[in-house]
Amino acid sequence: MSEHKIAMVGTPCEIMAASKLQHYTDSPIEVKLGLFCMENFSYKYFINLLKEYDLKMEDIEKFQIEKGFVFLLLKNKDEVRIPLSVARRIIRKNCDICVELTSETSDISIGSIGSEDGWSTLIIRTEKGENIVEGAVKNGFIEVKDFSDAQFDLLERIASSKIERNLENIEEREFFARPVLYQRQKSDDSIMKEISESDFMDLKSNVIDIGACVLCGACEYACPENLIIIDDTKPRMKGKCVEDCHACFSVCPRTFIPENLRNDNSKAIGDYRKIFTAKSVRHTQGQDGSIVTTILDYLLSEGIATEALIVDKEDHLAWKPYAKITSDIDEVVKSGGTKYSVCPVFKPLKNIEEVD
Numbered sequence: 001m002s003e004h005k006i007a008m009v010g011t012p013c014e015i016m017a018a019s020k021l022q023h024y025t026d027s028p029i030e031v032k033l034g035l036f037c038m039e040n041f042s043y044k045y046f047i048n049l050l051k052e053y054d055l056k057m058e059d060i061e062k063f064q065i066e067k068g069f070v071f072l073l074l075k076n077k078d079e080v081r082i083p084l085s086v087a088r089r090i091i092r093k094n095c096d097i098c099v100e101l102t103s104e105t106s107d108i109s110i111g112s113i114g115s116e117d118g119w120s121t122l123i124i125r126t127e128k129g130e131n132i133v134e135g136a137v138k139n140g141f142i143e144v145k146d147f148s149d150a151q152f153d154l155l156e157r158i159a160s161s162k163i164e165r166n167l168e169n170i171e172e173r174e175f176f177a178r179p180v181l182y183q184r185q186k187s188d189d190s191i192m193k194e195i196s197e198s199d200f201m202d203l204k205s206n207v208i209d210i211g212a213c214v215l216c217g218a219c220e221y222a223c224p225e226n227l228i229i230i231d232d233t234k235p236r237m238k239g240k241c242v243e244d245c246h247a248c249f250s251v252c253p254r255t256f257i258p259e260n261l262r263n264d265n266s267k268a269i270g271d272y273r274k275i276f277t278a279k280s281v282r283h284t285q286g287q288d289g290s291i292v293t294t295i296l297d298y299l300l301s302e303g304i305a306t307e308a309l310i311v312d313k314e315d316h317l318a319w320k321p322y323a324k325i326t327s328d329i330d331e332v333v334k335s336g337g338t339k340y341s342v343c344p345v346f347k348p349l350k351n352i353e354e355v356d
Helices: 012-024 043-051 084-090 093-097 127-138 149-175 188-196 200-208 218-222 247-251 288-301 329-334 347-355
Strands: 006-010 029-035 060-066 069-074 079-083 108-111 120-124 142-146 274-280 307-313 321-326
Touching: 006 012, 006 288, 012 029, 012 218, 012 247, 029 127, 029 288, 043 084, 069 084, 079 084, 093 149, 108 127, 108 288, 120 127, 120 288, 127 142, 127 274, 127 288, 142 288, 200 247, 218 247, 218 347, 274 288, 288 307, 288 329, 307 329, 307 347, 321 329, 321 347
Parallel strands: 006 029, 006 307, 029 108
Antiparallel strands: 060 069, 069 079, 108 120, 120 274, 142 274, 307 321
């Protein structure tokens, strides 16, 4: 059992990978804070898109996506709006087959949809998540209020629209004989049989080569021989899989999903216990009420988590995301805000294992 208790922040696909790591391995991930996510963009193509608006990444102070636009708040305090209909051409291919908006296998899901400006929507999914929110309220970290029926209807409607749209994309992909494994309704016994017969080459052909890889880095982290590499590109193998190892295939969020983690798409936001709208009492620098930052502050301050696994921005490349593990709340605060691009979020977990 790991001495580390990691509080992780991630998008739906990253949270699913974390849930599969917990399901199949001895994972150090203790708490999962899942973000709402419609889609993510290619960093490289985003740079090219900004050129059409005579902008550079380093001009941008903050991103926000809502009401059909990508809003860019510039460092000079100007605001630029890019229609999502334009930005869709730089959406990563794997996002077109994601039918999950609200990180359904997290302990707490967090996003802006349904809440007023300065507040966040909290979907509490587990007993652990419920205890965390109750503790954060009791100890003066956050405040919450009831989520109205109208707010819930809006959230459910947007989640349903993502499911409907991307199920059509899945159907179109599969028409061209490109199986979307994670949507297959298979029994756990059948899944284990598939896993026992699969290795990195099967992952490559069924996920990576067909544009379904989410670049989360779970395969790189899980490989016991350190044979998988992700360096800003698709996962690749440096060598040959050892016999009877299926780790990478089992933990990928785009391979078969165990029954206890699966949503058959009949519930637009998945299973949950309670929904609130909330804002921070302690922090103001983050996004949508600074709730992610504040909950991480609570988890670290109370010793519920020993470290946080977060995504920050590179200092030498504007808005280029990279993952790191920290126990320093100042670093957590600094990393606040959505990046709208992806990186191998599990890569730092490998480092703590090597140190141990």
